[in-house]
Amino acid sequence: MFEVKDLSCRRSGKDILLNASATFNKGDITAIIGPNGAGKTTLLKCLAGFLKPSQGEVMLNGKPLSSISLKDRARKISFVPQATSPAFPLTVFEMVMHGRRPYVNWGIGKKDRRIVTNLLKKLHIEELSGCFLDEISGGQKQKAAIARALAQQTEVILLDEPTSALDIRYEYEVLQIGRDLAKKEGRTVIMVLHDLELAARFSDRIVLVNNGRIFFKGRPDEVMTQEHLRKVYEVNTVVEQGTAGMKITVTSPVKRGGEINETVIDNS
Amino acid sequence: MKLTYAKGSPPVERGDHYFFETKKKIFQLTVLFLCLIGTIVLSVRLGTVSMTVAEQVSMVLQLLTGEAFSTNSYIVFHIRLPRIVMAIITGMALACAGVIMQALLRNPLASPFTLGVSSGAAFGAALAIVLGAGVFGINVVAGGQWLIAANAFIFGCLAVFAVYGIAQIRKGSTTVLLLAGVAIGQLFSAGVSAIQYFSSNAALKDLIVWLMGGFWGAEWQVIQFLLPLTVIVFLFLWKLSWDLNTLSSGEEVASSLGVNVRRLRLTALVLSTLLASSTIAFTGIIGFIGLVAPHISRMIIGTDNRFLLPCSCLIGAILLLLSDTVARTVLSPVEIPVGIITSLLGAPFFIYLLLRKQKDYWS
Numbered sequence A: 001m002f003e004v005k006d007l008s009c010r011r012s013g014k015d016i017l018l019n020a021s022a023t024f025n026k027g028d029i030t031a032i033i034g035p036n037g038a039g040k041t042t043l044l045k046c047l048a049g050f051l052k053p054s055q056g057e058v059m060l061n062g063k064p065l066s067s068i069s070l071k072d073r074a075r076k077i078s079f080v081p082q083a084t085s086p087a088f089p090l091t092v093f094e095m096v097m098h099g100r101r102p103y104v105n106w107g108i109g110k111k112d113r114r115i116v117t118n119l120l121k122k123l124h125i126e127e128l129s130g131c132f133l134d135e136i137s138g139g140q141k142q143k144a145a146i147a148r149a150l151a152q153q154t155e156v157i158l159l160d161e162p163t164s165a166l167d168i169r170y171e172y173e174v175l176q177i178g179r180d181l182a183k184k185e186g187r188t189v190i191m192v193l194h195d196l197e198l199a200a201r202f203s204d205r206i207v208l209v210n211n212g213r214i215f216f217k218g219r220p221d222e223v224m225t226q227e228h229l230r231k232v233y234e235v236n237t238v239v240e241q242g243t244a245g246m247k248i249t250v251t252s253p254v255k256r257g258g259e260i261n262e263t264v265i266d267n268s
Numbered sequence B: 001m002k003l004t005y006a007k008g009s010p011p012v013e014r015g016d017h018y019f020f021e022t023k024k025k026i027f028q029l030t031v032l033f034l035c036l037i038g039t040i041v042l043s044v045r046l047g048t049v050s051m052t053v054a055e056q057v058s059m060v061l062q063l064l065t066g067e068a069f070s071t072n073s074y075i076v077f078h079i080r081l082p083r084i085v086m087a088i089i090t091g092m093a094l095a096c097a098g099v100i101m102q103a104l105l106r107n108p109l110a111s112p113f114t115l116g117v118s119s120g121a122a123f124g125a126a127l128a129i130v131l132g133a134g135v136f137g138i139n140v141v142a143g144g145q146w147l148i149a150a151n152a153f154i155f156g157c158l159a160v161f162a163v164y165g166i167a168q169i170r171k172g173s174t175t176v177l178l179l180a181g182v183a184i185g186q187l188f189s190a191g192v193s194a195i196q197y198f199s200s201n202a203a204l205k206d207l208i209v210w211l212m213g214g215f216w217g218a219e220w221q222v223i224q225f226l227l228p229l230t231v232i233v234f235l236f237l238w239k240l241s242w243d244l245n246t247l248s249s250g251e252e253v254a255s256s257l258g259v260n261v262r263r264l265r266l267t268a269l270v271l272s273t274l275l276a277s278s279t280i281a282f283t284g285i286i287g288f289i290g291l292v293a294p295h296i297s298r299m300i301i302g303t304d305n306r307f308l309l310p311c312s313c314l315i316g317a318i319l320l321l322l323s324d325t326v327a328r329t330v331l332s333p334v335e336i337p338v339g340i341i342t343s344l345l346g347a348p349f350f351i352y353l354l355l356r357k358q359k360d361y362w363s
Helices: A040-048 A072-074 A092-098 A110-122 A138-151 A168-183 A198-203 A226-233 B013-045 B053-065 B071-105 B117-136 B146-167 B172-197 B201-212 B219-238 B241-247 B249-257 B261-283 B289-301 B305-329 B339-357
Strands: A002-011 A014-024 A027-035 A055-060 A076-081 A157-159 A187-191 A205-210 A213-218 A235-242 A244-254
Touching: A002 A040, A014 A040, A014 A055, A014 A205, A014 A213, A027 A040, A027 A092, A027 A168, A040 A076, A040 A157, A040 A187, A040 A205, A040 B053, A040 B249, A055 A187, A072 A076, A076 A138, A092 A110, A092 A138, A092 B013, A110 A213, A110 A226, A110 B013, A138 A157, A138 A168, A138 B289, A157 A168, A157 B261, A168 A187, A168 A198, A198 B261, A205 A226, A213 A226, A226 A235, B013 B053, B013 B071, B013 B289, B013 B305, B053 B071, B071 B172, B071 B219, B071 B241, B071 B289, B117 B146, B117 B172, B117 B261, B146 B172, B146 B261, B172 B201, B219 B261, B219 B305, B241 B249, B241 B261, B241 B305, B249 B261, B289 B305, B289 B339, B305 B339
Parallel strands: A027 A187, A027 A205, A076 A157, A157 A187
Antiparallel strands: A002 A014, A002 A055, A205 A213, A235 A244
16 A cells, blocks of 8 residues: 655745645556646655655555665656656667666576566567667657566556657557556556546546645546636536546636635545 | 566567677677787887887796896886886776766766866866975976875865765756866866966976876886776776666666665765876876767667776777877877877767767767
C-alpha cells in the first residue's frame, strides 16, 4: 500500500502542496489531474522521493519513504519522466539496462540481459534494441523509458505525463501498458495526465488537484462532474458518456472574478 | 494492445548481442593498450639522440642485470623515460577528468578548462612564479617547482569550488555550473594577465613557459607522487561508472535508480578536480586533451562509462605522448611546448572527426 498523509511541500517560501492525503491501492491505476501549476507534478515528485515534504510523510507498506535507503527505494518505486533525451547517445538496450542499476554492482549478468530482452519483447520494441534514442520516435522513446522503469521490477510505477507529445496511437498504447501493469500484474500505477478523457477512460481512480490542494478524489465518474471542472478549470463543460469512456466538451470559459467557488471539497 | 511475456525459455539474441558488444569493447581496450605500448617504444627511440630497437632491448637488460648505464641508457632512464611517464599520467588524468566533468554536467563542452580548473591553476602558478621569483630571487621554474605546483593545485581547486558554490546557490543546475565556470575562468585569466603585465622580465619568461605547458619538470620524484595519486583517484572514479551512466538520463532518473545525485556530483567533481589540477600543477596548461579524448573515445567505444573511462585515459595518454614526442623531435634539438602541439594537431583532427562522424555524440 502506498499512501501520503497530510503532505505539504514548500519551495522558495511558497506552499506548492498543502495537506495532501491519498491512498493508492495495489492493482489500481490512478491519474493525478489538475490545471497547470496546480501541484500535480509536485505531488508525483514527493511520491517518488525527489522532493522532501515540509510536513507529512509518504508511506510505502507502512514504512515512511524517508527511512528506506535509496537503493531499496529504487527496487520498490520506479519513475518514468516526461520525454527527455540523454546527454550522450545511448541505445535502447543500454537505456533499459540502466533500470537494472539497483541490482547490479558492476558486471551485467545473463539474468539482467534476459530481463531486458524480455521487456523489449513485451513492449514490442525489440527491433529497436540497437537503435540510438535520437533515431526513434517519441512514442518509441516513451516505451523505452517505461521498459527501463519495468527493469527495476518495482511494485509502484510513477509516470509523469506519459502521453505528452505522443500521437493517438502511442497515447493509447502507453496508457494501455500502464493499465495492464496495474490490472494484470497487480502493480500500483500512478500517473500525471493532462487529458481528462484519457484519464477518465484508463484510470480506476482520479485525484483532482487545484491550488496545491487535493480538490477531490474518487472514481472517474465521481470526479469528472461539470461542477468540479467549472470550479477547478474555470470552464463550462458538457460531460457525456461516449462509446469508449467519458466525453468532455468545453463549451465556454467561466468569467474570471465571477462566481468561482474556491472552497475545497475533500471527500477523505 | 495485449501484453504478453515471451513464453518458455526465451532466446536472448538481443542480450547476447549486448554480450558480444561488451567483449568487443574489451578487445578494443586491449588494442588501445597495445597502441600505447607501441607509442612508448616509439618515443623512447626518437629524440635528439635516436636509438634502435636492439639498443632499447640492451638497455632493459642493463637495467635488469644492474650493469652500469651507457650514456644512451642514462638519457633514456633519467630524461626521456620520466618525461614519457609524465606525459602518460597527464594525458590519462586530463582525459579522465574530462569524461567525468562531461558526464556530471551532461554537457559535451565540459572539461577542466570550462570548469575553471586550468585558469585557477594558472593563476596560482603565476602568483608563485612572480612572487616566488621576487622573494627568493631564483629561477623558480627550476628550483621552486613544488611551490608552483602546490599553488596551482590550491587555486585550481579553489576555482572549481567557487563554481560549484555558485551553482549550489542557484539550485545546482548544470547550465549555471558551466556558465559560472566560464565566468570564474575569465576572472582568473584577468588575474594572470595582470600578473604578467606587472611582472619582471625573468619571471615573465618563466610564467609564459609554464602557461604553455610542457614536461620539462618531469622527474621520477614527481612521478612517485603523481602516479599513485592518479591511479587511486581513477579507480575511485571508475567505481562510480554506473552512477554516472544513469545520470545521462537526468538527475531525476538517476535518483529514481537509487543514485544519491548530490553526493555523486560532489565526490566526482572533487576527485576529477584533484586529478586535473594535480597534474596541471606540474606540467602547466595543456589544452584540448581533456575535451578531445572523451569525444574520440565515445566514437570508438560508446557512452558506457565503465568502458569509456579507461578508453579515454588510453586515448588521452596516446595523444599526449605522441604530441610530446613531436614537440621534442620536430625541430630537434629545439623543443616546442607540448601545449602548442596538442592544440595545433588536435584542433584540425577534431574538426575532421566532427565533419565525418555519422552520428551526433551529444544531443
